[in-house]
Amino acid sequence: MQDISLEQAVEVLLEQVGPIRGTEQVPLMEALGRTLAEDFSAPFDNPPFDRSPLDGYTFDSRAVASATPQAPARLRIIGEECAGQFFDRSVPRGCAVRIMTGGAIPSGCDCVVRQEDVAAEGDTLSVPLALHHLENYCFAGEDIRRGTMLMRGGTKITAAHLAVLASMGCDRVNVIRPVRIALASTGDELLQPGEPLQPGRIYNSNLYLLAGRLREMGFAPKILGILPDDCAEAARAVQAELDQSDLILTTGGVSVGKKDIMHGVVRQIGRRLFWRVCMKPGAPAIAYTADETLGIALSGNPFAACATFELLVRPVLAKLSGRDELFVRRVQAVLTNGFSKPSPGRRFIRAYYEAGKVRIPEQHASGSLFSAVGCNAFVEIPAGTGPLEPGTKVGVVLL
Numbered sequence: 001m002q003d004i005s006l007e008q009a010v011e012v013l014l015e016q017v018g019p020i021r022g023t024e025q026v027p028l029m030e031a032l033g034r035t036l037a038e039d040f041s042a043p044f045d046n047p048p049f050d051r052s053p054l055d056g057y058t059f060d061s062r063a064v065a066s067a068t069p070q071a072p073a074r075l076r077i078i079g080e081e082c083a084g085q086f087f088d089r090s091v092p093r094g095c096a097v098r099i100m101t102g103g104a105i106p107s108g109c110d111c112v113v114r115q116e117d118v119a120a121e122g123d124t125l126s127v128p129l130a131l132h133h134l135e136n137y138c139f140a141g142e143d144i145r146r147g148t149m150l151m152r153g154g155t156k157i158t159a160a161h162l163a164v165l166a167s168m169g170c171d172r173v174n175v176i177r178p179v180r181i182a183l184a185s186t187g188d189e190l191l192q193p194g195e196p197l198q199p200g201r202i203y204n205s206n207l208y209l210l211a212g213r214l215r216e217m218g219f220a221p222k223i224l225g226i227l228p229d230d231c232a233e234a235a236r237a238v239q240a241e242l243d244q245s246d247l248i249l250t251t252g253g254v255s256v257g258k259k260d261i262m263h264g265v266v267r268q269i270g271r272r273l274f275w276r277v278c279m280k281p282g283a284p285a286i287a288y289t290a291d292e293t294l295g296i297a298l299s300g301n302p303f304a305a306c307a308t309f310e311l312l313v314r315p316v317l318a319k320l321s322g323r324d325e326l327f328v329r330r331v332q333a334v335l336t337n338g339f340s341k342p343s344p345g346r347r348f349i350r351a352y353y354e355a356g357k358v359r360i361p362e363q364h365a366s367g368s369l370f371s372a373v374g375c376n377a378f379v380e381i382p383a384g385t386g387p388l389e390p391g392t393k394v395g396v397v398l399l
């Protein structure tokens with residue numbers, strides 16, 4: 001099998017997946033950031049009743065039509081209503097009800113006057129100004145009319161959407177179920193952080209890098225931990241996840257070494273889609289399907305895992321989740337510090353990008369991790385490129 005280009009590899013991967021259609025109901029408070037599964041129309045008007053925008057008095061405006069400071073209208077105060085209460089009698093013309101902001105305007109009333117603009121003594125209200133019909137008056141449905149399409153299925157729920165749903169009395173929301181991702185690292189050399197360091201062993205950092213990136217993107221991967229370099233055992237562990245996963249991600253064991261078990265795992269449980277992509281680092285990635293679940297086995301070198309996660313896995317996540325913003329963005333930038341090695345093959349190097357300029361850190365071997373801290377981009381160098389001078393225009397992949 002010939003190595004395929006990165007673009008071909010992404011195409012093959014994207015052919016295997018479609019947007020998740022399954023739905024689930026979640027409590028409203030947990031719906032933030034989720035994708036609404038179906039259209040949502042207003043079940044009722046909001047506000048549900050005509051209401052006062054002021055603390056003051058409400059009455060029939062015709063009773064104060066000729067009021068002036070010299071000849072105020074006198075009304076009889078027959079009651080009081082705070083927000084949350086409901087004055088259920090009709091208010092006769094010539095009478096008034098004290099009302100607080102948010103209170104329902106009683107029948108018989110069509111305006112509200114500010115408390116500061118009138119004088120009340122006992123049950124007599126003195127109104128020194130005329131108010132017109134519907135002055136200082138909020139209508140039912142002024143915010144949301146019953147039946148209005150408020151949000152379409154596919155909407156990503158923000159804080160404002162949450163508030164609108166709450167205002168409509170919604171306590172549970174139908175959302176698209178999450179993308180189910182199982183994540184494991186392979187390698188007998190790997191130790192869990194917290195275990196004592198032993199000769200020849202290293203700590204498993206890839207799992208944290210990939211789980212961290214997935215969580216930064218809003219996914220909640222199932223962490224399988226470390227799988228041993230034992231083909232049958234690793235195959236069993238992967239197989240056990242197939243029916244509950246959309247994507248199985250592993251790192252390590254994909255090259256040509258004695259313990260590169262992922263080839264055997266793929267042979268045992270599924271069908272290989274490709275092995276080896278024309279890029280550095282991360283070339284030996286394997287893609288496979290098993291029981292219709294997509295598996296991507298990335299190489300174990302930390303930066304190789306990082307680069308192939310961004311370039312191969314992210315497009316798959318974008319398609320599964322319907323989130324186009326996860327497709328990588330590319331820009332052109334000026335390389336400020338040059339790159340002394342030739343690039344016979346297509347190469348991606350970690351970099352810091354800001355405002356049209358990009359810089360490559362000194363350490364960039366695929367086995368080294370520390371200099372990836374703070375990097376927010378890859379510089380992309382096409383195959384057959386010589387060393388790059390400072391000031392060269394380069395392609396940049398933004399992370």
Ligand SMILES: Nc1nc2c(c(=O)[nH]1)N[C@H]1C(S)=C(S)[C@@H](COP(=O)(O)OP(=O)(O)OC[C@H]3O[C@@H](n4cnc5c(N)ncnc54)[C@H](O)[C@@H]3O)O[C@H]1N2
Nearest residue numbers: 185187204205206207252253254255260282299300301304
């Ligand atoms: N004879 C050849 N050897 C290698 C080739 C080749 O073409 N011919 N390719 C090299 C390239 S390129 C890469 S990349 C690696 C890929 O190797 P694997 O994906 O099989 O990964 P491992 O051998 O399991 O590990 C590589 C390296 O990374 C360390 N590692 C593995 N997992 C983790 C982890 N979870 N956290 C931190 N570090 C990890 C591992 O100890 C190795 O040092 O193969 C080259 N060899």
Ligand code: MOO
Nearest residue numbers: 281282283304366
């Ligand atoms: O992918 Mo390897 O990390 O190219 O060296």
